[in-house]
Every structure is written in C-alpha cells, then in structure tokens.
Amino acid sequence: xxxxxxxxLDYADAQSAMALVDRLQPSACKVKVGxxxxxxxxxxxxxxxxxxxxxxxxxxKFHDIPNxxxxxxxxxARLGVWMINVHALGGRGMxxxxxxxxxxxxxxxxxxxxxxxxxxxxxxxxxxGIDASPLTEAMRLAELAAACGLDGVVCSAHEAPAIRDRxxxxxxxxxxxxxxxxxDAGDQKRVMTPLRAVESGASYLVIGRSVTRAADxxxxxxxxxxxxxxxxxxx
Numbered sequence: 587x588x589x590x591x592x593x594x595l596d597y598a599d600a601q602s603a604m605a606l607v608d609r610l611q612p613s614a615c616k617v618k619v620g621x622x623x624x625x626x627x628x629x630x631x632x633x634x635x636x637x638x639x640x641x642x643x644x645x646x647k648f649h650d651i652p653n654x655x656x657x658x659x660x661x662x663a664r665l666g667v668w669m670i671n672v673h674a675l676g677g678r679g680m681x682x683x684x685x686x687x688x689x690x691x692x693x694x695x696x697x698x699x700x701x702x703x704x705x706x707x708x709x710x711x712x713x714x715g716i717d718a719s720p721l722t723e724a725m726r727l728a729e730l731a732a733a734c735g736l737d738g739v740v741c742s743a744h745e746a747p748a749i750r751d752r753x754x755x756x757x758x759x760x761x762x763x764x765x766x767x768x769x770d771a772g773d774q775k776r777v778m779t780p781l782r783a784v785e786s787g788a789s790y791l792v793i794g795r796s797v798t799r800a801a802d803x804x805x806x807x808x809x810x811x812x813x814x815x816x817x818x819x820x821x
Contacts, residue, residue: 589811590784592643592760594618594794600627606798607635614807616641616668618792632665641668643760643792647700649673652683659684663691669760671740674699674727681734696758698738699731701745704763721745725752732757743783743791750787761788766796766806784814 593615597603603623610617617640619632624646636642644667648655655672662670672684681699688694701724702711708719716723724745729752731739738758741749746759761783780791793810800806 589613589615590788590790590814591780591797591807591810592616592618592790592792593797593807594620594645594762594792595623596620596794596798597623598626599623600631603627603631604634606803607638607640609804610640610807612639612641614804614811616643616790618643618645618794620645621647629661629665632667636666636668643667643669643671644695645671647671647673648684649676650680652676652680655680656683656687659687659697660691663688663693663695666693667695669696669698669737671698671700674701674731674739678730678734681731681736685735696737698740698758698760699727699734699736700740701727701731702742704742704761721748725749728753728757738789743778743786743788746783746787746789758789759787760790760792762792764791764793764796766810780810781813 595603595617607617617635619642632642632644644662648658649672655676659670672681685697688697702720711718711720711723720742724741725748728739728741728749732753738760739749740760740762742763743761746761749759764778764780764783767779783791797803797806
C-alpha cells in the first residue's frame, strides 16, 4: 500500500512526535516535519524517522538567496528525506539552484514549491500587492516551478485540478488544508475533505490535527485511507 496521506507531526517536542510515530506504519502514511518540530528537535529526529522506513516530507519552505537555499537543500537531502520544499516566490534563480543542489544527492528527494498558502484568500494577496485570485497566482507559480524542473507544488485542493490539467498528472499536487467532514477549518481558509481532494486531483494530502488530535489516530487514518482509495485513472 502506498498511502497518499502525509501526517503532519505538528508537535512541540520530539517525545510527543515519536509517541505517534511509534504507533504508525510506513505503509499507512508518510509524515511531515515542519518548522516547529524541526527547531525543537533538529535534524537528528528527521534522520531517525527516515531510518524507521517512513517517507519524510521536510516542510521548511526555504526562501532565501539561491546559494543559501541550495546549501540548505543539500543538507536536507543528506538526512534521507523523501521530499523538501521551497517557496516559489523565491524566483527562477533560487528554484534552479535548489534543483541543481539535489540532483547529485545519492538519494535525491522530491523537490516541490509552495504556491499560495492555504491560510490565504484573495484579500490577503491584494494586501501584498498581488492583484490576482489564489487560483491565478497558484497557477502562475506552478508553471514557473515546472519550468525550473521541480517535481510539483504545494497548493490548495481547490487549485489542484487546474494545475493537474495544465501541467500533467506526473507534476505533483501536495494539498494541505484537508479536514474531515466533521472537523473545523481552524486557521485555514481554503479547505476540502480527503475524498473530495483526491477526486479533485490531489496527489498527496497533508493531514494534521484530524489525525493527531483524534482519540484514536490509527482508526481515523485507516478510515481516510479506505475512503480515498480512488483508482489512479480517476485522479
């Protein structure tokens, strides 16, 4: 089983994160380590999770000058992670440098770019001087990432179908902002249920509190995996 669920380990310390990891199986999900946990626990935790057989998405959203991002990507690749990301707004030079940095890695991680954060809506973009809808901006940045040779993007499930149709099924669409039907949106503005997201063209679903805060995380994860078992031809 190659699950399309990426469980976000949004914990403040290694002990809490590993308490859940110890209950999970690599066949049932991939896992995401973001800024809070990485700052708290460091690279050693990431390497330890990867050594247990999990595909790790290191979600640090690198955004800096090209050389700095390239060196950060090289360091991330040495941890044995499955996927890393950069901010597409870093531009062509930065994304090209990131891609070149991971190409020579013994175990090359997938490299994806963040388009428009799922916590943002059109008024938020306008406040930043971006006179475009989230869909228009996400598509523009996705096309730039594809032109730079990246493997895919982080986008809302609402933008996934258009990106898939424009850039093809092999170009990955990683979608946060996934909530169960009975869940609340929290700090996200553009959300979607797991089944709808997969049917809309999401390649992988990033799911955090719906799993990690559940009374029985394993049961919730099993339920999601069963619900999203959509044939590849329908993705």
